[in-house]
Amino acid sequence: MKLKWHLIALIALILCLVGVSTTPVHAAGDDSLAKVKAKGTLVMGNSPNYPPYEFTVNENGKEKIVGMDIELGQQIAKDLGVKLVIKKMSFDSLLVALETGKVDMILSGFSPTATRKQHVDFSNNYYVSKQYIILNKTERGYYKNRRSFTGKRVGAVLGSTAANLVKQQMPGAKLVTMENASDLVLALKAHKIDGIVKDSASAIAYAQSDATLAAIDGKFSVSSAEAGNAIALPKGADSLRLAVNQSIAKVQQKDLFNKVYLKDAGKEIAKTNATKSMWHYWPYFAKGVGYTVGISLVAVIIGMLLGALIALIRLGHVKVFKAIFTAYVEFVRGTPLMVQVMFIYFGIGMFYNISAVVAGTLAVGLNSAAYVSEVFRGGIESIAKGQTEAARSLGLSQHDTMRYVVLPQAITSIWPALGNEFISLIKETSIVSIIGVADLIYQLRVVQADTYSGVLPIAIAMVLYFIMTFSLSRLLRHFEKKMHHA
CATH class of the missing domain: 3.40.190.10 (Periplasmic binding protein-like II)
Structure with missing residues (x-):
C-alpha cells in the first residue's frame, strides 16, 4: 500500500512538471x-x-x-x-x-x-567569417588545414557550428567538446587535444594574445548561412x-x-x-566568493527548515502527505542538480520573471532539503523508543516530547552528517554559474576569458574553495565538541 501511494504521488509530480514545461510561451499574434x-x-x-x-x-x-x-x-x-x-x-x-x-x-x-x-x-x-583552427605554435609546421588532423583530437565549443563542421568535414578526427573556449585552450596547451576549430576573428584574437598559440585557415567548406x-x-x-x-x-x-x-x-x-596580473582581478574573485557564501548560507537555511519539516511529516501518520513528500525526496535525489537549476530558472520564468540568483539559491536549497530530511529522519529514528515512552508517561505531549527529548538527542547524533551537507553545499553552488549567477566558478571563467590564462585562475579558485570549506569544517567541529561536553 505504501509503495502504491508513493508511485501515485511521484507520477502526479512528474505530470505537473511536464505540464508546466510544455506550456507555450508566446501567444498568437505578433x-x-x-x-x-x-x-x-x-x-x-x-x-x-x-x-x-x-x-x-x-x-x-x-x-x-x-x-x-x-x-x-x-x-x-x-x-x-x-x-x-x-x-x-x-x-x-x-x-x-x-x-x-x-x-x-x-x-x-x-x-x-x-x-x-x-x-x-x-x-x-x-x-x-571563416573557420580557423587554433594550435600550439610549436606544431605549426605539422598542420596545414583540416585535412591534416586525421586521427587527431580536435576541440570545439559544445553546440557550436564549429562542432558540427568537425563532425561533417573532419571524419578522421575525434571531436572533443567543452562548454567553454578557455577550457579548450587549456586542453590544447596540455596536449590533451591537437587543435581547436573556432571562428576566424576569435581564433586570431587568441593567437595574438598568447605567444604559444597559432591560428591557421581550416579551409572548411561552409555555406553562407553557417559562415x-x-x-x-x-x-x-x-x-x-x-x-x-x-x-x-x-x-x-x-x-x-x-x-x-x-x-x-x-x-x-x-x-x-x-x-594580466591575477591581482588585478581580485575584485572578481572577491565577488565570486561573496555570491558563493551568500547562496550557500540562504540555501542552508532553506534546506534545514524544509528538511526538518519533511522529516517530521514523513514520520507522521497522514498517508497522503507522507506519500507526497516521499515522492518529492525520491524525485529530487534521482535528478541532477543542474537540471533542477535550469528547470526552476526557465520553467518558473515562463510565468514569473524570477532572477538567476533567486532561482539558483532556491534550487540548491530545495535540493539540499531532500538530503537533509533523510539525515533528520535517520537521526530521529535512531533514538530509542523508550525515550519517547518515558517522556509520554511523565505527561509530556507528543509535541513537547519531540521538542525537548527526541530532537536534542537527534541533533547531537546527526550534526556530523549535517556538517558534511553544509560543506558539500558550498561546492555544489558552483552549478548556478550555468544560468549566469556570478559565483566563484563564473568569475573563474570570466578571468580565464579575459587573460587567456587557464591554470592560474583555476588554482586560485581551488584555494578559495579550500579556505571556505576548511573554515566551515573547523567551525562545525567547534560546535560539535561543545555539544558533546554539554
Whole structure:
C-alpha cells in the first residue's frame, strides 16, 4: 500500500512538471516589437567568453562586457529607443532562455543553422567569417588545414557550428567538446587535444594574445548561412526581426564592424594583455566568493527548515502527505542538480520573471532539503523508543516530547552528517554559474576569458574553495565538541 501511494504521488509530480514545461510561451499574434518598446528594455542573451565578439574586462574594479556583438546590441537598442539589458549565461542555455521568454534575442556569435531554425527565427547575417583552427605554435609546421588532423583530437565549443563542421568535414578526427573556449585552450596547451576549430576573428584574437598559440585557415567548406552570425529571435517575432534587420543594414552600410567594432575590441584585448596580473582581478574573485557564501548560507537555511519539516511529516501518520513528500525526496535525489537549476530558472520564468540568483539559491536549497530530511529522519529514528515512552508517561505531549527529548538527542547524533551537507553545499553552488549567477566558478571563467590564462585562475579558485570549506569544517567541529561536553 505504501509503495502504491508513493508511485501515485511521484507520477502526479512528474505530470505537473511536464505540464508546466510544455506550456507555450508566446501567444498568437505578433506584438514582439511593441512589447519591447512598452517595457523600455531590450533583453539580450549573451555568453561573454568569445573574444572579440563578447568578453569581459575589468574597468575600475567592475566587470564590463565588451566586444563586437555588444556594440551591435547597443546600436539596435538605440534605434529602437530602449535600454539594452545584457543577461549573461552559459552558451548552451541561451536557446532555452529565448524559448522561455527570459530574453528578447540572442546576440552571442550565433550561426543560423538549419537545426536552430526549427526552434527560433533569425535576423539577416550581420557578420561573415571563416573557420580557423587554433594550435600550439610549436606544431605549426605539422598542420596545414583540416585535412591534416586525421586521427587527431580536435576541440570545439559544445553546440557550436564549429562542432558540427568537425563532425561533417573532419571524419578522421575525434571531436572533443567543452562548454567553454578557455577550457579548450587549456586542453590544447596540455596536449590533451591537437587543435581547436573556432571562428576566424576569435581564433586570431587568441593567437595574438598568447605567444604559444597559432591560428591557421581550416579551409572548411561552409555555406553562407553557417559562415555568418545572426541574431536569434522568438518564433513569429516578425516585427522585432524587421526592426533588427534595419539596424543590421545600417551597420553594414557604414561597415562599422571592420571600421569600428573590431578595432574597439582589439583595443580592449590589448589593454587586458597589459594587465594580466591575477591581482588585478581580485575584485572578481572577491565577488565570486561573496555570491558563493551568500547562496550557500540562504540555501542552508532553506534546506534545514524544509528538511526538518519533511522529516517530521514523513514520520507522521497522514498517508497522503507522507506519500507526497516521499515522492518529492525520491524525485529530487534521482535528478541532477543542474537540471533542477535550469528547470526552476526557465520553467518558473515562463510565468514569473524570477532572477538567476533567486532561482539558483532556491534550487540548491530545495535540493539540499531532500538530503537533509533523510539525515533528520535517520537521526530521529535512531533514538530509542523508550525515550519517547518515558517522556509520554511523565505527561509530556507528543509535541513537547519531540521538542525537548527526541530532537536534542537527534541533533547531537546527526550534526556530523549535517556538517558534511553544509560543506558539500558550498561546492555544489558552483552549478548556478550555468544560468549566469556570478559565483566563484563564473568569475573563474570570466578571468580565464579575459587573460587567456587557464591554470592560474583555476588554482586560485581551488584555494578559495579550500579556505571556505576548511573554515566551515573547523567551525562545525567547534560546535560539535561543545555539544558533546554539554
